[in-house]
Amino acid sequence: MDAKKLAGEKAIEFIENDMIVGLGTGSTVHWSILKLGELVKQGLNIKGVPTSRQTEQLANELGIPLVGLSSIDQIDLTVDGADEANPDFELIKGGGGALLREKMVASISKRMIVVMDETKYVANLGKFPLPVEVTQFGWEMTCRQIKSLGCEPKLRLNNNLPFITDNGNYILDCDFGEIYDAENLNHTLNMIPGVVENGLFVNMTDTMVIGNRNGHVDILYKS
Numbered sequence: 230m231d232a233k234k235l236a237g238e239k240a241i242e243f244i245e246n247d248m249i250v251g252l253g254t255g256s257t258v259h260w261s262i263l264k265l266g267e268l269v270k271q272g273l274n275i276k277g278v279p280t281s282r283q284t285e286q287l288a289n290e291l292g293i294p295l296v297g298l299s300s301i302d303q304i305d306l307t308v309d310g311a312d313e314a315n316p317d318f319e320l321i322k323g324g325g326g327a328l329l330r331e332k333m334v335a336s337i338s339k340r341m342i343v344v345m346d347e348t349k350y351v352a353n354l355g356k357f358p359l360p361v362e363v364t365q366f367g368w369e370m371t372c373r374q375i376k377s378l379g380c381e382p383k384l385r386l387n388n389n390l391p392f393i394t395d396n397g398n399y400i401l402d403c404d405f406g407e408i409y410d411a412e413n414l415n416h417t418l419n420m421i422p423g424v425v426e427n428g429l430f431v432n433m434t435d436t437m438v439i440g441n442r443n444g445h446v447d448i449l450y451k452s
């Protein structure tokens with residue numbers, strides 16, 4: 230059983246006609262977008278807000294109508310993946326480098342549904358190094374300041390060259406060990422000049438759809 234596919238497709242049940250829908254990025258939400266494309270072909274009326282160029286391209290190929298942040302102030306529902314999620318519904322995102330646009334889209338969403346396989350659901354965040362998007366200008370200085378918070382940042386590479394985000398920035402993958410106060414770390418990181426955004430999503434989702442290899446899908450709601 231493809232646990233990512235199970236979760237991705239299940240989440241589409243939350244989407245209703247006439248909604249503005251945030252379209253996340255990654256291999257799990259990929260399945261949601263494919264399913265959504267089928268429903269649009271069958272007559273579902275929605276508008277999507279893509280969180281990356283990759284998702285924008287996929288949505289265009291599938292004929293999903295898109296709208297940009299320039300013309301909307303609110304999104305009804307966003308479906309997106311995660312690299313890790315804990316029982317407090319806090320997330321690490323950005324494994325694919327899309328964290329900035331994902332967080333902007335999530336921030337104006339009335340509801341965010343997170344899709345993942347069972348391996349992403351963990352007791353404590355932090356095994357997955359936290360992605361932090363930083364400006365290219367002075368990135369080494371920003372890196373030292375992040376390091377002084379107690380982690381080992383690594384510049385993300387792609388074919389031996391720095392990985393460049395859709396926004397023209399770099400990513401530092403920061404191993405903080407187990408993260409016990411995600412809210413505080415989120416604010417502390419974003420106060421550092423040169424940090425554009427970090428991959429901690431706190432108080433942004435209340436629903437997680439988790440696919441299991443045994444074919445079962447768990448839906449968790451924040452109480």
Ligand SMILES: O=C[C@H](O)[C@H](O)[C@H](O)COP(=O)(O)O
Pocket residue numbers: 253254255256257258309310311312322323324325326327328331
């Ligand atoms: O930047 C990428 C995003 O935050 C993804 O949603 C996250 O990395 C999860 O991706 P996947 O579903 O491929 O594991």
